[in-house]
Amino acid sequence: MPLDAEIAARLKRGGDGLVPAIVQQHDTGEVLMLAWMDDEALHRTLTTGRATYWSRSRQEYWVKGDTSGHVQYVREVALDCDGDTLLLRVDQVGAACHTGDRTCFDADRLPAVQGAAPEHAEP
Amino acid sequence: MPLDAEIAARLKRGGDGLVPAIVQQHDTGEVLMLAWMDDEALHRTLTTGRATYWSRSRQEYWVKGDTSGHVQYVREVALDCDGDTLLLRVDQVGAACHTGDRTCFDADRLPAVQGAAPEHAEP
Numbered sequence: 601m602p603l604d605a606e607i608a609a610r611l612k613r614g615g616d617g618l619v620p621a622i623v624q625q626h627d628t629g630e631v632l633m634l635a636w637m638d639d640e641a642l643h644r645t646l647t648t649g650r651a652t653y654w655s656r657s658r659q660e661y662w663v664k665g666d667t668s669g670h671v672q673y674v675r676e677v678a679l680d681c682d683g684d685t686l687l688l689r690v691d692q693v694g695a696a697c698h699t700g701d702r703t704c705f706d707a708d709r710l711p712a713v714q715g716a717a718p719e720h721a722e723p
Numbered sequence: 724m725p726l727d728a729e730i731a732a733r734l735k736r737g738g739d740g741l742v743p744a745i746v747q748q749h750d751t752g753e754v755l756m757l758a759w760m761d762d763e764a765l766h767r768t769l770t771t772g773r774a775t776y777w778s779r780s781r782q783e784y785w786v787k788g789d790t791s792g793h794v795q796y797v798r799e800v801a802l803d804c805d806g807d808t809l810l811l812r813v814d815q816v817g818a819a820c821h822t823g824d825r826t827c828f829d830a831d832r833l834p835a836v837q838g839a840a841p842e843h844a845e846p
Binding site for chain 1: 727730733738743745747751752753754756757768769770771772773774794795796797798799800801802803804805806808810813814816820821822824827828829830831832833834835836837838839840
């Protein structure tokens, strides 16, 4: 059974047929990782409750946690205003990152100037 | 002045030269939107404190809020473990979404089976 036709009609895929999926821990709000889905990966994610992606490096479906035990249980899935990005809210078991870090964004902070609203701006 | 060479060497760009940037409200954890950066957009973002993207539809740089007033002041920028995704933590003025919604993921929740850990699983 393929992805629901009404959802498929709203998805805007990249040239490779994939849509980026942002993965967020549902209760803490941590952004855990970004992965990629085709229609079938989204279908499996929506119908099984287990986050399932398309691995661009291995060119195969990938049920998060099947190898590592670091399962992502799906809580919510949202499509963005343009239909070209997904947001998964999940319950992450253990580390989301293959390095063992909780998130894929823990290790490499870039030096950035902090922006701020003008202090004496008129409303 | 181009993007710092050491950062540029770690960036893994897609075929179009772009890297996805997840944008998160720094204090609430809300995922606001996903946008795209090339090296120059990342350089401007890191050095000006204003989130700056490459618009794939308009094929031009886009300083978030220049037209709408809905500025994103940069608080932190992180690169993920693979060097192919950015996470921006920002202070978002007003709505992040062009529809007027606070985030680009507010409007379109997809029907999803919720996953759950087995209730009687052994530890």
